[in-house]
Amino acid sequence: MSDPFPRRGGHLHAEGVPIARIVEQAGTPVFIYSATALCEAYDALTTALARVRHTVCYSIKSNMNLAVVRTLVARGAGIDATSGGELFRALRAGADPSKIVYSGVGKTDPEINRALDAGIKLFNIESRAELRRIDACAEAKGCVAPIGFRVNPDVDPRTHPYISTGLRTSKFGIPIAEAVEAYAEAKALDHVCVVGVDCHIGSQILSIEPLADALARVRSLVEELRKAGHRIEIIDVGGGIGVRYQKEEPPSPALYAETVIGIVGDLDCEIVVEPGRSITANAGILITRVLYQKSNEAKHFVIVDAAMNDLIRPSLYQAYQRIEPVGPPRAPEQTVDIVGPVCESGDFLARERLLPRAEPGDLFAVRSAGAYGFAMSSNYNGRPRAAEVLVRGERFAVVRKRETLEDLVRGESVPEELTG
Numbered sequence: 001m002s003d004p005f006p007r008r009g010g011h012l013h014a015e016g017v018p019i020a021r022i023v024e025q026a027g028t029p030v031f032i033y034s035a036t037a038l039c040e041a042y043d044a045l046t047t048a049l050a051r052v053r054h055t056v057c058y059s060i061k062s063n064m065n066l067a068v069v070r071t072l073v074a075r076g077a078g079i080d081a082t083s084g085g086e087l088f089r090a091l092r093a094g095a096d097p098s099k100i101v102y103s104g105v106g107k108t109d110p111e112i113n114r115a116l117d118a119g120i121k122l123f124n125i126e127s128r129a130e131l132r133r134i135d136a137c138a139e140a141k142g143c144v145a146p147i148g149f150r151v152n153p154d155v156d157p158r159t160h161p162y163i164s165t166g167l168r169t170s171k172f173g174i175p176i177a178e179a180v181e182a183y184a185e186a187k188a189l190d191h192v193c194v195v196g197v198d199c200h201i202g203s204q205i206l207s208i209e210p211l212a213d214a215l216a217r218v219r220s221l222v223e224e225l226r227k228a229g230h231r232i233e234i235i236d237v238g239g240g241i242g243v244r245y246q247k248e249e250p251p252s253p254a255l256y257a258e259t260v261i262g263i264v265g266d267l268d269c270e271i272v273v274e275p276g277r278s279i280t281a282n283a284g285i286l287i288t289r290v291l292y293q294k295s296n297e298a299k300h301f302v303i304v305d306a307a308m309n310d311l312i313r314p315s316l317y318q319a320y321q322r323i324e325p326v327g328p329p330r331a332p333e334q335t336v337d338i339v340g341p342v343c344e345s346g347d348f349l350a351r352e353r354l355l356p357r358a359e360p361g362d363l364f365a366v367r368s369a370g371a372y373g374f375a376m377s378s379n380y381n382g383r384p385r386a387a388e389v390l391v392r393g394e395r396f397a398v399v400r401k402r403e404t405l406e407d408l409v410r411g412e413s414v415p416e417e418l419t420g
């Protein structure tokens with residue numbers, strides 16, 4: 001599919017459904033996902049890697065809606081989880097535990113135990129202290145945990161500092177120089193079994209070189225580990241493939257696969273990849289309604305009903321997300337700030353953006369909102385979280401109801417002495 005959100009007869013659609021029709025039923029703000037776009041992104045990667053034994057483990061943190069996860073799992077995807085909650089969601093969506101890998105710097109005993117009970121494919125261990133915890137948990141259960149270390153190759157992925165994870169200064173993984181020693185320690189333990197090596201250097205990576213540099217270092221490590229007598233069967237190359245938000249030129253699935261296969265394809269390992277953003281980002285949009293407009297000497301503001309609590313990427317990473325009207329564009333264009341109702345000057349979806357004139361009641365679509373959109377949303381400012389809709393062809397379903405005001409106070413209570 002060229003664009004899952006095409007404009008037909010002047011009106012924006014999600015696949016075959018007019019967006020205005022979805023909004024009639026689901027309201028705003030609403031995230032809309034294209035099942036076809038999700039499947040196509042997954043298929044493109046798995047097809048590009050077809051020459052080697054591999055598992056595409058969708059990184060569930062980018063979009064954890066059960067229907068989105070189910071769509072990918074039904075297509076054959078495994079899951080990359082980074083918390084017990086993500087593991088729970090993956091299993092609830094029907095993921096095959098033998099295709100689940102589990103990373104994260106702060107795994108707790110209950111999380112480790114649930115992963116052991118599920119029988120996951122691989123623990124990506126991020127410290128030697130964690131190695132000992134996993135060994136102890138597995139011993140208590142009388143089982144053996146399949147493990148690898150997440151190694152930190154000290155490579156700069158040249159992306160936003162908040163989403164760089166493979167630098168020496170990062171909290172993630174163990175320094176690659178200490179890996180041999182860490183693997184030796186693992187080998188001496190009875191309730192872990194070394195099966196893999198893992199590396200994930202960051203997100204929204206737009207050039208192939210840092211990925212290639214990291215992989216070359218992983219390759220050397222695998223050779224060294226094998227000399228030391230370890231059976232390395234899995235190389236987990238992480239995720240991080242960039243996407244186009246504006247004019248970026250990310251590596252294609254073909255180039256990415258060529259690079260991976262070229263560097264580690266001859267090691268007779270299963271290749272695990274953990275894409276998140278590259279599967280979901282451009283399969284989703286956020287629809288918001290214009291509430292008000294106002295101007296001062298410096299600015300023209302369009303105030304909409306979606307805010308930083310719904311989509312934090314512009315505020316947090318100064319990220320650019322394309323915005324367009326859902327209906328036929330009105331003339332003339334004007335330079336505006338698109339802002340939400342939250343009480344923060346950092347609450348904006350776009351700044352100094354040239355857009356068709358808006359009127360209260362108009363709908364706007366924020367593109368590329370499928371990854372790290374709803375997943376990072378919050379109830380800040382007492383705002384119920386948005387609804388989510390999944391579209392396939394001519395059909396759509398609300399796959400997460402908009403939160404109610406009652407949802408906002410669920411689980412809270414006031415001590416009796418305060419109610420008297």
Ligand SMILES: *Cc1c(COP(=O)(O)O)cnc(C)c1O
Pocket residue numbers: 059061062080082103104200202203204238239240241274275276277278
């Ligand atoms: C976030 C994350 C990913 C996915 O990153 P994307 O940039 O969304 O592809 C993969 N692996 C790990 C360990 C992560 O933390």
